[in-house]
Amino acid sequence: MKQCLLLITCFISMYAVAQTPDEALRMAWFTQNGSARNIATGGVMGSLGGEITANHVNPAGIGLFKTNEFAISGGFLMNNNKFRYRGSDTTSQRNNFNYGASGIILSSGDNRGNSKWTSSAFAISVNQLANYNNHVQFKGFNNFSSFSEQYLEELVRDRADTNAALSNYIFGSSLAFRTYLIDTTAGPGGVVTGFQSLVPISTGVNQSYDAVTRGGYHEIALGLAGNMADKMYVGGSLTIPVISYQRDIIYRETDASTNTNNDFSFFEYKETFTSKGIGIGAKLGFIYKPQDYWRFGVAIHTPQFIGFKDEIRSSLSANTEGYYAGGTLTETSDNLNSGNPGRREYNLLTPWRAIASASYVFREVNDTRRQRAFISADLEYVNYRGARFSASDGSDPSLRDYYHMINDAIKDTYKGNINLRVGGELKLHTIMFRLGGAFYGSPYADKEIKANRILATGGIGYRDHGIFIDLSYAHSFNKDAQFAYRLNDKPNTYAQQGGSAGSVMMTFGVKF
Template sequence: MKKYVIIIAFFTSLVSYAQTPDDALKLSWHTSNGTARNIAIGGVMGSLGGDITAANSNPAGLGLYKTNEFVFSPGAFIFNNKYNYRGTDTSNIKGNFSYGPIGFVFGTPSKYTSSAWTSTAFSISVNQMASYNNHTQYRGFNNYSSFSEQYLEELVRDQADTTAAAGNYIFGSSLAYRTYLIDTIRGANGSVAGYQSLVPISTGINQYYDAATKGGYHEIALGLAGNIEDKLYVGGSLIIPVVSYRRDFVYKETDATNNPYNQFASFTYSEQFQSNGVGIGAKIGIIYKPQNSWRLGFAFHTPQSISFTDRIRSQMTTNTESYAGTITETSDNLNNGNAGERKYRVITPYKMIGSLSYVFKENADVRKQRGFISADVEFVNYRGARFSVQNADDYSRTSYLNQVNDGVKNYYKGNFNFKVGGELKFNVFALRLGGAYFGSPYADDKLQVSKTLLTGGIGYRNKGMFIDLGYAHTFLNDVNFPYRLNDVANTYAVQTGSTNNIVVTLGFKW
């Protein structure tokens, strides 16, 4: 039997605590969502205003409202997934319902004609910022590393004895130990000299990854903005993020040689993971018109503090042939039939937005305007995400999450996103085009990661009613890590493919 002993390590992706640096990206690295108009112009809303999406981008844009408005924005999100994992290509398509902003804006002109404060606007809306409804699948041959090694790393890192190995890591390493995927190495005197994986990495294994995810990242926004002499607009939004996430995960490794005498045939790890969070944050901004047709905008999104409750169940089945046969163990069996539960807090990265717009034939009566062109530059400090415990007395989890925070700082960086878009008006109809580029959040420049958007749409506005259609096609360059190890280079799947976002917005003004 071959012995694969691993030195003390840091990262474990599916063990007793589960949070990893990768989790921070779910809340920060996503493209812009909004009304169909906002989608069609590439998400540029930093200096335009006059759209309910401003509450989630630059709330000062609400200050352009002097009347009331209701909007409803149903849509559809389609993932065209393409993965290459260690030379093997896989693909699938996943479609689901989505939505943009739904809510009200109430604009009120000042009662005093002599006042510099021209008007005030208030909004209440809910917007889906990201959809997690997807199905990620890939497979490939690997003679370099194994998913099982992360369990070795954890046991060695903690200097776990056999009692701890059997019972302290009931959602990961203990399942591997109890099914003999991980076993002890005995010293000359019979004592435990270390741990080993029975996976024959050197002769190669076939790896299978399958994760079906559901849920979304939503924002309830309460916005307030003011208009000073139709020249300076100031505003802010109180943001209540609401996050739901579910993952049904299956990972499998099988012996590529089909050798019935090497004491390993396969193992399968499955997991049901559910996470729900709610928090608070704020967004503030200004828009200034140095000249009638020009608009300058700046917005700052504070870090959001989101409290999460996670629930997890896991199971492992290992076939070690003549070594121990086929054994199945579950976390329920080790946890009195209950799901594991964790409570923690995430601080999301801050964001800054700078914007410039030019409006053709600027007029206080927007029906007489002939269009615009606008550009936004965003900076997002991805490495600023932080995890913390909700119970200050939980010292073991505090230590673990401090290590995860160190990982966030090492793995990620701050980076820029660029957006440009425009609109041409033809009486009651409008034609819109745009594009955007979202830069990589990873500090490792070898990871060629980005999102590039091409967008477009049309709109109709007449007699207090409007209907818009927006479409965004996103070209993906991303990576997916099936597991993370510390002592060897991490293997990952390269994601290309695309996403398609279609949104229809129906609105009424009065």
């Protein structure tokens, strides 16, 4: 994997924006979102059906509808992050609006006796699969590595001369070179022999990383399902993913010593990155009721093909004390790129998913008003290492080689893993009580990276005279890893992420 990342690092000099394995994971590792009822029961929807969220999980579930329905879901997300970086603890919070599965379902009604299909239903809905609004912030003392070393790797391995260092790496190394954070080394006769970082790594630096992210992974789904004799339900949905993502980074290193004559005081790197994408995919599934009370479901989510357009702007300020006596120097990518951001267009194929599910419904009858309770469980497999980047311009052989290297790195960085969701509902006439839980396993191949997400969920609901209101709360306990930078010549250091996130969701709906 290191060899792949090394070649990717060298290739960045030729293009404005580089993709990384982290970008692929952002489109794959997230907890299930939906209506308030679905969230309250832990996200189980593989075999239950009869709910708008089914259009985004197992479209066969909309085949249970024999009336029309409109539902809208909105809520609030509260992130409470904890980070531990090289022995130092940091916390951050970010709250924002959230929404869940919303849309309309149109049913043909009960056609019993007219054909083998008892009924059918069509649904159009939108759901936010992932909410990217967050604040990642950590800091610590480091005498092992520096952010600036990635610039050295870029210049040395590309065999750059001083002219290339000045102008060819306008979103990274050229900024560092022009501010004297990185400078040349000279041999006999003043001949340039290489490059050096002015950061005094041996005595240590205080590092801080602060990133604010915004946006979301939205999905529009058009689903169609049929019901055969209230025993077998089959369905499929055409999905249209719409992605918006923005990240603003401020990274800083300051001299941890009291030496004012070691040619380094501080440097600060700033970056604004935006990414927008739209694509297409499909979800297929069936639900089978072998007898009253039991339901079994299977669903397949095909990879979604998404075209992206990214932009990046960056700047770097450095103070090297006596090395450059003029004080702090600042350089920006805008100055080196005629005021324009760096742009890149590319494609991403997201990982496929498979869901197997079983439900037990107490007093399973066609009239849902007489059903008293259910318990359900979903087992989901996600092939995280199956994400694949590709060039929008397939005629460029260097781009094809570049994305081949990224895809090899993805295969080495991630693995497939299983997610488990369990939940249930107790119905007392018009009032319902719900509980659930879920476990999302680590997508990382490296066992040293401890990552998972555990959810505890609950909620209540009201249904009467064709109107329903549901309220849910989900509490997620999170473990993940955050990298401020990646190096090829040294083991990478990262922040261990903990903390939790709370999500409140309300769904209002009408049957007609």
